[in-house]
Amino acid sequence: MISDNMKAGKQQAPARSLLNALGFTPEEIRKPLIGIVSGYNEIVPGHIDLDKISDAVKLGVAEAGGTPVVFPAIAVCDGLAMGHIGMKYSLVSRDLIADSTEAMAIAHQFDGLVMIPNCDKTVPGMLMAAARINIPTVVVSGGPMLAGHVRGEKTSLSSMFEAVGANAAGKMDDETLDCFENGACPTCGSCSGMYTANSMNCLTEALGMGLRGNGTIPAVYSERRKLAKRAGYTVMDLVRKDVRPRDIMTRDSILNALTVDMALGCSTNSMLHLPAIAHEIGFDFDIAFANPISEQTPNLCHLAPAGHHYIEELNEAGGVYAVMHELAKKGLIHEDCLTVSGKTIGQAIAGAVNLNPEVIRPVENPYSEKGGLAVLTGNMAPDGSVVKRSAVAPQMMRHEGPARVFDCEEDAIKAIKGGKIVSGDVVVIRYEGPKGGPGMREMLNPTSAIAGMGLGESVALITDGRFSGASRGASIGHVSPEAAVGGPIALIEEGDIIEIDIPAMRLNVRVSEQEMADRKANWKPRKPSVTTGYLARYAAMVTSGNRGAVLEIPGRE
Incomplete structure (x- = not known):
């Protein structure tokens, strides 16, 4: 075990004494040590519930024979940072997250990691760290917020920003603005449209680094906690088989993520984050590389704010795997890429079914023949x-x-x-x-x-x-x-x-x-x-x- 570098042998008796100070039993010390990188805090709506996800992951790791150890990661809420100097710190936090996760994981010689991000920069920051550290790792996000409801219409955070503009223009009265303020963001979770956080959580599935449903199961659903427990089981399986992030995140899996990006109509920020993740595995490409992918990939989803569907509806329609199943019909997916589940992408998506052809258009009837992003x-x-x-x-x-x-x-x-x-x-x-x-x-x-x-x-x-x-x-x-x-x-x-x-x-x-x-x-x-x-x-x-x-x-x- 990697952790034996820290805890095995007489020369490491001082380290074991410190583990004793943490309350670990000899049995726990002998097991694989699994670091759980949690972005939990009490300022980011997408992260306020991550303590529950961490607890579920810990149960899964312990049940599967490991010793779970939680350590923190910072997170910035882009919505709260908007409109003042705080927004200057949002993108840069991604590199702080990657660097600090690397420092913690290597300093303490963990045998494996479960990463629990949710909002914009935590997801790519942790994926960058996973590739850099390269020990068995599973990513399980906190999940998306449910859509809001204002006067009979579904809404999200972007609806709130636009309501402020409409009010300033005299096109919306104060009472309606107040309805938006109190109804746009009804639960914890990453904001409910296809914004950066949900884009990157969905692309984590496409990369193979998250289990099915990672990007789409709502934060408040019990199924989200079950997913977290399965992430704990899964990381132990990866440790036993010594399957590492660079076995999963390859050139072809990056291309899969880019293809799914185009089909979903993801955030333009994915053109910042996918190259940064690829850079960590030694695959550098200019963003213009996205155009050939976009030209051949149909846009299958119009999720808010591009359309009137929300992440919860994508989940009900079959999620990311159903989108990939549609794309595979045109030969657009590298199906031999490995996933954390132990299956290849092809095996994983084989049973996926598109349950709502309006939320996920069939490849024969896309919203457009070209992908959602262009350079x-x-x-x-x-x-x-x-x-x-x-x-x-x-x-x-x-x-x-x-x-x-x-x-x-x-x-x-x-x-x-x-x-x-x-x-x-x-x-x-x-x-x-x-x-x-x-x-x-x-x-x-x-x-x-x-x-x-x-x-x-x-x-x-x-x-x-x-x-x-x-x-x-x-x-x-x-x-x-x-x-x-x-x-x-x-x-x-x-x-x-x-x-x-x-x-x-x-x-x-x-x-x-x-x-x-x-x-x-x-x-x-x-x-x-x-x-x-x-x-x-x-x-x-x-x-x-x-x-x-x-x-x-x-x-x-």
Whole structure:
């Protein structure tokens, strides 16, 4: 056992004495030590119930012959961090989660791990750590929130943000806004649409690192606790068979996840996280690599905010495995990839049934023949940008309009709510990238303000910050190179004509090469808004661009 390095032999008697101090019996010390990485805290709605999931995992591990040991991971709630400096700390927390999990697991020589994430950055952070540590590991999330209900309609967090915009525009009264506030988020769990957390929890199944239902069983269902117990049983089986994350997370399983991403219409943040996870197994790809996958993968689901279905309905329809079963009909899934269950993906999805062809469209009748995400390039984004194509109104798939340029999110929101943005405009928000933010804030507030003002189908938004699954409309983010390193987005001037062509995957500004070169010659870098602390160190270390804000830290293998 790996843990014998810490606890076996006379020379490790001091370590055993410390384990005695923890209350471990000799029998427990002799068993495999299984680390349970829990994101439990009392500030994140998706994590408030993870203590119950941890307890269930502990029971499963103990019943299967292991000794469970819980240790914590941090988590940031993007919704609570939105609209202030806190959002600058959201993306960077992913790397803190990965690094601290690595430190704990290796320092204490665990034989296996069960990872319990739920919200946006905990899932990719823990998956990155799993690949890096490479000891037998199972991921079991806390599960999605149930959809809210406001005046007879299902709602979610994005409905809440848009309600605020509608109220500011005088299109919704205070009483209705109060109904949204009290009805949009009715239970614990990750927010109920296909936002980043649920996207990554679903893709964990596609990667093979989570058991069936990991991404879709609601947080408040008893079946979620049963899943957690099975995760405890499963990790012990993996320890006995010495099956490790890099046996499961391979190039082909990453491609499976990318394919499922396109079929589900996942968050654009998956284009930050999948490359970062792939980087940990030595598989590096530019995000433009997603386009060939998207071109051949039908979009089978329109989950909120792209449509009116919620994760609970995806679960009832057959979940991620039913989606993969549909995709396999077209030969789009690498079926020989291994999963934590011990089965291959092909074996695991063989019995999956699509129980609701409206929630999960059959491959013969997709919402669209192309996937939910697209990577646009052009003279405004030579290294790429990302749009959630499945959430764009048909009339905005091609759009041309004058640039309205802002150097931060706050200034853009003031202009939108102040009625200074009109139909046809292209809002450009820059200096919000990994270095420029620093921290690459999520631009949900501006997109929600645009939607709330009734401009969601006539105004586009482009940023070197990021968007999430909650964004809809012609919202193009992750523009690279970012403004802080002198990317073309830094050189856009008020009134420049921006050309968006999503079917052709192009994003251009109608300015000559010579004019852009002249502007570049006169461009001066901006002083970063945060100059001390972890965020400043992150900005100094981060690789700007499309590789998922992967940190290049000297000495890391």
